[in-house]
Amino acid sequence: MVESATIAVERREQKGTRAARRLRSEGLVPGIIYGHKEHCVPVTVNASELEALIRHGAHGLLDLTIDGTKESAVIREVQWDVFGREILHIDFNRVNKDERVTIEVPIVLRGSAPGVNEGGVVEQMLHDLELECQAGNLPQQISVNINDLHLDQQITIGDLELDEGLAPTLPADQVVVQVATPEEESDGDEASEGPAEPEVIRREGGEDQGDGD
């Protein structure tokens, strides 16, 4: 059984954009708890605590302490600002430890591929894997060992060594990581090719469409 992290949340009375902005300026993140056909509970979370939790991986089951009671939940959605600097809102989904949930878990590459020394480049095609499993057994991440990956070889979802009870929702032949031969890229020294201007789409019959201004 994976250990679950704990985070304190407080019930929130204020609603709306202006109240949410005020909370954010006070170092709090507005959020909501929903699920299990119970009432939605608007909450606030300490921004620095939440960022630390997300930075260190918060893909597993969380224990939320609200008004002295404990609730187990998973993070369902995190909204960031345009620049990805601060968290705007967070959704918690109530789950039981024995309940089956579908959640995305990050894939982390471990080791160094010998295919790189053979002239290849490691290409990670899949960065997150959607898994269906018991909430209590949710892994923080999936480690993929690439120490045996040679040039033009690949690891698919079917090749992953997943714990018992973890079922990926994607097909087994989907590539996770591969060592591919790098494409030849020009340095911009060669002579220019192709037309200097793009072709203008004209109506059939050769009628001119004008310059568009």
Add this chain to the structure above:
Amino acid sequence: MPLMPKRVKYRKSQRGRVKGNAQRGNTVCFGDWGLQALEPAWLSAANIEAGRISCSKFVRGEGKLYIRVFPHKSITSIPLETRMGKGKGEPDFWAAVIRPGQIIYEVAGLPKEAAMECFHRVAHKMPFKCRMIGRRQTF
């Protein structure tokens, strides 16, 4: 050959204004690290190419470079010492409209220090302030 569309409906476009922030294309999608614009600008095809060359020289043989922008907009200009009037000028270059938050390049397969060094070189070619960001966790 700089980037430009293969086929267009109109040769010339109105200038417009670059308003607001990038609501799309503002997360690292394909690689591990991205170069994010912090100011609005027109990024010419020559600028994109210059950035690509300086970045690909650095990542060659190790990582992979992704270009997240494309110059869809034609920018016209009139020749020097031309009297006023006589209509709109001819297309001079092609540019991508960049809003703050837009990811311009992404690299994969490089450690953080190498990616930072790479984007430090690329940032000198960009006509706006930019910064490096990492991949965001999805839930």
